[in-house]
Amino acid sequence: xxxxxxxxxxxxxxxxxxxxxxxxxxxxxxxxxxxxxxxxxxxxxxxxxxxxxxxxxxxxxxxxxxxxxxxxxxxxxxxxxxxxxxxxxxxxxxxxxxxxxxxxxxxxxxxxxxxxxxxxxxxxxxxxxxxxxxxxxxxxxxxxxxxxxxxxxxxxxxxxxxxxxxxxxxxxxxxxxxxxxxxxxxxxxxxxxxxxxxxxxxxxxxxxxxxxxxxxxxxxxxxxxxxxxxxxxxxxxxxxxxxxxxxxxxxxxxxxxxxxxxxxxxxxxxxxxxxxxxxxxxxxxxxxxxxxxxxxxxxxxxxxxxxxxxxxxxxxxxxxxxxxxxxxxxxxxxxxxxxxxxxxxxxxxxxxxxxxxxxxxxxxxxxxxxxxxxxxxxxxxxxxxxxxxxxxxxxxxxxxxxxxxxxxxxxxxxxxxxxxxxxxxxxxxxxxxxxxxxxxxxxxxxxxxxxxxxxxxxxxxxxxxxxxxxxxxxxxxxxxxxxxxxxxxxxxxxxxxxxxxxxxxxxxxxxxxxxxxxxxxxxxxxxxxxxxxxxxxxxxxxxxxxxxxxxxxxxxxxxxxxxxxxxxxxx
Amino acid sequence: xxxxxxxxxxxxxxxxxxxxxxxxxxxxxxxxxxxxxxxxxxxxxxxxxxxxxxxxxxxxxxxxxxxxxxxxxxxxxxxxxxxxxxxxxxxxxxxxxxxxxxxxxxxxxxxxxxxxxxxxxxxxxxxxxxxxxxxxxxxxxxxxxxxxxxxxxxxxxxxxxxxxxxxxxxxxxxxxxxxxxxxxxxxxxxxxxxxxxxxxxxxxxxxxxxxxxxxxxxxxxxxxxxxxxxxxxxxxxxxxxxxxxxxxxxxxxxxxxxxxxxxxxxxxxxxxxxxxxxxxxxxxxxxxxxxxxxxxxxxxxxxxxxxxxxxxxxxxx
Numbered sequence: 073x074x075x076x077x078x079x080x081x082x083x084x085x086x087x088x089x090x091x092x093x094x095x096x097x098x099x100x101x102x103x104x105x106x107x108x109x110x111x112x113x114x115x116x117x118x119x120x121x122x123x124x125x126x127x128x129x130x131x132x133x134x135x136x137x138x139x140x141x142x143x144x145x146x147x148x149x150x151x152x153x154x155x156x157x158x159x160x161x162x163x164x165x166x167x168x169x170x171x172x173x174x175x176x177x178x179x180x181x182x183x184x185x186x187x188x189x190x191x192x193x194x195x196x197x198x199x200x201x202x203x204x205x206x207x208x209x210x211x212x213x214x215x216x217x218x219x220x221x222x223x224x225x226x227x228x229x230x231x232x233x234x235x236x237x238x239x240x241x242x243x244x245x246x247x248x249x250x251x252x253x254x255x256x257x258x259x260x261x262x263x264x265x266x267x268x269x270x271x272x273x274x275x276x277x278x279x280x281x282x283x284x285x286x287x288x289x290x291x292x293x294x295x296x297x298x299x300x301x302x303x304x305x306x307x308x309x310x311x312x313x314x315x316x317x318x319x320x321x322x323x324x325x326x327x328x329x330x331x332x333x334x335x336x337x338x339x340x341x342x343x344x345x346x347x348x349x350x351x352x353x354x355x356x357x358x359x360x361x362x363x364x365x366x367x368x369x370x371x372x373x374x375x376x377x378x379x380x381x382x383x384x385x386x387x388x389x390x391x392x393x394x395x396x397x398x399x400x401x402x403x404x405x406x407x408x409x410x411x412x413x414x415x416x417x418x419x420x421x422x423x424x425x426x427x428x429x430x431x432x433x434x435x436x437x438x439x440x441x442x443x444x445x446x447x448x449x450x451x452x453x454x455x456x457x458x459x460x461x462x463x464x465x466x467x468x469x470x471x472x473x474x475x476x477x478x479x480x481x482x483x484x485x486x487x488x489x490x491x492x493x494x495x496x497x498x499x500x501x502x503x504x505x506x507x508x509x510x511x512x513x514x515x516x517x518x519x520x521x522x523x524x525x526x527x528x529x530x531x532x533x534x535x536x537x538x539x540x541x542x543x544x545x546x547x548x549x550x551x552x553x554x555x556x557x558x559x560x561x562x563x564x565x566x567x568x569x570x571x572x573x574x575x576x577x578x579x580x581x582x583x584x585x586x587x588x589x590x591x592x593x594x595x596x597x598x599x600x601x602x603x604x605x606x607x608x609x610x611x612x613x614x615x616x617x618x619x620x621x622x623x624x625x626x627x628x629x630x631x632x633x634x635x636x637x638x639x640x641x642x643x
Numbered sequence: 644x645x646x647x648x649x650x651x652x653x654x655x656x657x658x659x660x661x662x663x664x665x666x667x668x669x670x671x672x673x674x675x676x677x678x679x680x681x682x683x684x685x686x687x688x689x690x691x692x693x694x695x696x697x698x699x700x701x702x703x704x705x706x707x708x709x710x711x712x713x714x715x716x717x718x719x720x721x722x723x724x725x726x727x728x729x730x731x732x733x734x735x736x737x738x739x740x741x742x743x744x745x746x747x748x749x750x751x752x753x754x755x756x757x758x759x760x761x762x763x764x765x766x767x768x769x770x771x772x773x774x775x776x777x778x779x780x781x782x783x784x785x786x787x788x789x790x791x792x793x794x795x796x797x798x799x800x801x802x803x804x805x806x807x808x809x810x811x812x813x814x815x816x817x818x819x820x821x822x823x824x825x826x827x828x829x830x831x832x833x834x835x836x837x838x839x840x841x842x843x844x845x846x847x848x849x850x851x852x853x854x855x856x857x858x859x860x861x862x863x864x865x866x867x868x869x870x871x872x873x874x875x876x877x878x879x880x881x882x883x884x885x886x887x888x889x890x891x892x893x894x895x896x897x898x899x900x901x902x903x904x905x906x907x908x909x910x911x912x913x914x915x916x917x918x919x920x921x922x923x924x925x926x927x928x929x930x931x932x933x934x935x936x937x938x939x940x941x942x943x944x945x946x947x948x949x950x951x952x953x954x955x956x957x958x959x960x
Contacts (some may be wrong), residue, residue, distance in 0.1 A: 326654030336656040467858040480849035527678035
């Protein structure tokens with residue numbers, strides 16, 4: 073496997089001497105009942121001192137396993153079966169226990185994926201920062217450590233560090249928690265920082281600020297960074313070198329820009345083609361090929377806009393009563409005077425960061441929550457004024473697809489009964505007719521009909537979302553409410569589902585309300601965009617207008633925060 | 644064509660045949676359909692403990708249903724002339740103080756234990772499921788009221804409550820059914836609590852919201868989606884609870900406030916034998932063994948179910 077060794081980086085003006093991290097033919101497997109399941113099959117990569125390298129891959133590609141193997145944090149069943157991990161000349165694969173404690177944290181820092189669960193909620197922030205400092209021998213207990221902890225938080229970019237030290241994790245936002253974790257990771261001036269999807273749980277604008285800050289910090293101290301990410305755009309923007317992983321192997325590695333502009337391996341080509349942040353055109357229906365992306369059909373979008381609206385939302389407002397303890401509650405306006413309408417056969421994207429109220433709008437339209445004031449008109453009827461049979465009829469016209477592919481299907485219903493449930497509920501057809509319809513729907517979402525007696529746990533996230541779409545389509549609705557329907561999927565699968573949705577739209581003349589936090593995806597599917605912030609729509613326009621000439625400062629900020637927007641593909 | 648541009652020397656590309664491309668999101672399923680309960684069933688059948696406890700449970704049931712298959716003797720035909728005699732031909736476990744056949748009494752006592760166990764379990768499960776499901780699913784004031792009622796019942800140990808109830812009930816009115824009611828009426832809150840907790844976590848799933856958006860009624864959602872996904876831990880505690888009910892019956896019978904004199908029960912036999920613990924300990928030990936084996940088999944069955952129904956526990960092995 074010597075062929076897979078990436079040579080050191082000549083011509084970049086860096087120290088051409090020894091690499092900081094040199095992984096050679098690393099094999100990692102997980103011990104299960106049925107023997108060892110390999111997760112990494114001969115991974116070799118090098119990181120020079122001060123260099124930023126990103127590992128990109130879909131879930132299950134082994135990118136996190138590689139990172140965890142380096143710092144000996146593999147879960148209990150994981151084992152390095154062969155290969156070497158040379159860090160500063162020391163073989164980490166052969167090091168363990170006490171000896172490793174000196175390296176982890178001290179020489180190699182780690183920023184975990186989920187800031188929400190990686191700080192202990194029962195200890196204050198100060199304690200957790202101080203604990204790391206003491207454990208890494210950076211400070212002695214007492215006054216010294218307190219002063220150092222304040223420096224760490226200040227460096228992490230938190231104002232009022234003295235007060236923050238006494239606060240608990242629940243008093244911090246996600247972005248602030250991630251700052252703390254980055255501060256902890258860098259507190260001992262490690263030579264290498266491993267950041268495992270450090271910002272995938274955060275809003276894009278927060279993500280940008282945090283990554284900028286991380287780059288400044290590591291740049292100043294000359295720390296090498298290993299990014300683990302699923303986002304090709306982000307990787308290319310932040311790292312000098314890209315490593316693309318697929319099925320536990322490295323399929324391509326090299327300078328970031330070159331890989332993006334001139335991908336060689338077919339898998340990398342796929343990834344580049346599918347990355348939503350890099351593509352620029354709406355997917356057109358009736359073309360299953362991704363090549364359709366490049367065809368511009370300006371007339372189609374224009375003609376669709378003129379059609380009569382199917383959904384009209386007027387002055388929609390939802391006020392929640394938030395318990396503040398002691399039997400008191402406070403009103404909180406989640407949706408504030410929101411109005412829009414969606415013409416038939418078009419897609420309107422409702423974009424916003426977490427907490428903007430976009431999902432509440434979906435629930436209000438679906439009548440899963442009742443509005444405080446305002447109206448939602450679907451097909452000429454105000455949904456707040458109907459009930460009983462009429463409401464049931466209205467529900468047939470409008471179906472949702474939710475975000476979480478692992479929660480949106482009942483695990484005890486097989487695929488056939490899941491898709492047939494709408495038909496049974498609305499008493500459509502005989503048993504035989506329903507069966508035929510289920511087969512037809514499976515075919516429509518491009519899944520084999522043999523899945524009919526299978527259960528959801530046997531399917532991947534993308535396949536489950538297809539089933540959810542099939543269920544939503546069973547009653548031949550006119551409107552689909554897609555609430556973050558593709559947000560949890562890998563890019564390739566996401567591209568596939570988006571293509572499917574576009575295809576179905578042109579085939580069945582569907583109207584979509586596409587709710588998402590991801591502006592990059594919006595460009596691929598939407599005709600219109602409404603940007604929501606704190607319950608209000610701040611900007612609403614056609615997709616092209618929003619992307620080409622945004623009016624609001626907030627929209628501009630959102631657009632600039634899409635990772636990889638500045639990169640010219642040149643393909 | 645950019646693809647013809649020279650690659651920089653550090654640009655590495657793996658040969659395609661090393662990691663052949665698979666179609667994006669290809670459907671790959673196992674040979675057989677699987678869901679939580681199917682997997683649990685397959686998992687159980689691989690475990691020796693399942694067969695051990697299963698055989699004993701089955702044996703207990705068969706003995707309770709058809710005691711005459713196991714002994715031809717009449718357990719009530721006692722003669723004082725045999726009092727405390729040791730084992731003899733046809734009487735493998737000897738005689739009690741009253742001169743009754745120990746083996747026959749154990750065989751016929753099985754039905755009592757199992758009946759109480761099953762009736763109590765049914766009662767506890769039905770009340771527990773109804774109250775737990777309603778308070779977990781509907782929440783708000785229904786939950787507040789039902790949960791406080793549960794707390795009141797939970798605060799009183801069910802064994803103590805059963806002792807109080809049974810000592811109030813007139814001697815003539817005592818029967819297996821009354822005894823079971825006395826035990827069951829205070830034992831349901833734990834079932835209700837476990838189910839309520841499960842339902843709270845299941846009812847916010849997206850699939851519940853999808854069903855609601857379809858227009859499926861609340862009650863139907865509870866029945867068809869929420870309950871089946873929350874019931875697994877109830878199955879486990881029900882099995883273990885059955886063992887508890889058998890013990891409770893033995894306890895009350897031992898205390899002499901359980902069953903009427905004409906009903907045979909292991910607890911009563913143990914109670915009557917305690918006076919002769921020194922000179923004839925076996926009359927106490929044999930029914931105790933029967934009680935332990937029956938109780939243990941149900942507890943082991945519960946353990947097997949718990950491991951099988953918890954996918955995380957399965958992954959750990």
